[in-house]
Amino acid sequence: MKKKENITAKSSNLLYQIENHFAEIAPRYRKLRTTDMEPILFIEKELSGMDGLHGADIGCGAGRYSLRLAKQLGKKCHLLYCIDKSEHMLIQLKNFFVEHSIKHIKILHSDAHKVPLETDSLDFIVSFNAVHHFDMPNFLKETARVLKSKSRLFIYTRLKNQNERNVWGIHFPNFTDKETRLYELDELEHMIENTLNMNLKSIHFFEYKRSSTLARLEEQAREYHYSTFRLFSKKKFNSSLETFKKNIIENYNVNNVTWNDYNVLLVIET
Numbered sequence: 159m160k161k162k163e164n165i166t167a168k169s170s171n172l173l174y175q176i177e178n179h180f181a182e183i184a185p186r187y188r189k190l191r192t193t194d195m196e197p198i199l200f201i202e203k204e205l206s207g208m209d210g211l212h213g214a215d216i217g218c219g220a221g222r223y224s225l226r227l228a229k230q231l232g233k234k235c236h237l238l239y240c241i242d243k244s245e246h247m248l249i250q251l252k253n254f255f256v257e258h259s260i261k262h263i264k265i266l267h268s269d270a271h272k273v274p275l276e277t278d279s280l281d282f283i284v285s286f287n288a289v290h291h292f293d294m295p296n297f298l299k300e301t302a303r304v305l306k307s308k309s310r311l312f313i314y315t316r317l318k319n320q321n322e323r324n325v326w327g328i329h330f331p332n333f334t335d336k337e338t339r340l341y342e343l344d345e346l347e348h349m350i351e352n353t354l355n356m357n358l359k360s361i362h363f364f365e366y367k368r369s370s371t372l373a374r375l376e377e378q379a380r381e382y383h384y385s386t387f388r389l390f391s392k393k394k395f396n397s398s399l400e401t402f403k404k405n406i407i408e409n410y411n412v413n414n415v416t417w418n419d420y421n422v423l424l425v426i427e428t
């Protein structure tokens with residue numbers, strides 16, 4: 159009993175830590191992360207031929223993907239709900255949309271597992287880089303409820319093995335051991351198969367060639383651009399960062415560090 163209580167206390171403490179992380183990083187979030195157009199163009203193609211769309215971006219954060227999607231879909235998208243449980247992220251998103259004069263959105267401060275939208279009301283839902291923060295079975299159940307029949311859920315994420323192959327996974331000690339929240343493909347497939355009224359339609363892999371400087375990479379890590387870095391103690395983070403810098407200096411020109419990033423997009427049909 160005591161052990162179970164300890165585990166519950168530990169996971170709610172972690173949840174609190176991560177919520178604080180998003181509140182703290184919200185004003186800098188878009189600048190710290192790399193945003194790719196490829197998944198947006200892919201989603202647009204999947205939705206081609208459809209009009210008057212009502213959709214949602216769940217776990218939208220500061221809106222870097224929501225904005226690109228809203229722009230890319232243009233008039234085809236009547237209304238895009240931007241949903242997140244961090245008020246701080248949503249404030250950033252609101253300003254971002256105002257700056258870009260895009261008005262056909264509605265911001266909803268809500269948990270991904272219980273969204274204030276009617277059953278059978280949406281034509282598509284997207285979620286970028288967020289599902290590893292959700293309780294997946296409940297998130298899938300909720301999206302299946304809200305989506306109309308023959309609609310689409312797009313999940314864009316990085317798999318556990320993809321995380322192991324990026325510059326952090328390869329060179330930053332303990333980065334992959336600490337990041338236990340990501341899924342492997344078979345785990346996602348299994349959860350989708352077990353959700354009523356959902357079918358996995360297709361899976362698409364993305365590979366991006368990246369280049370950066372050691373100074374920029376160090377800045378990103380120190381600013382916690384991945385929430386994974388919050389899972390380190392200060393001491394462990396500092397020693398891993400020193401080893402990371404040493405590894406980069408040994409293996410690359412510090413002004414041209416190159417690696418590949420990998421992501422996956424799951425297209426799910428209701």
Ligand SMILES: C[S@@+](CC[C@H](N)C(=O)[O-])C[C@H]1O[C@@H](n2cnc3c(N)ncnc32)[C@H](O)[C@@H]1O
Pocket residue numbers: 180216217218219220221222223241242243244247268269270271285286287288291292
């Ligand atoms: C890694 S960020 C990604 C944000 C955005 N999709 C992007 O790619 O820039 C994850 C987001 O999920 C949100 N989030 C985490 N748990 C959530 C939940 N249970 N319900 C709604 N949003 C949640 C966080 O507040 C955060 O904004």
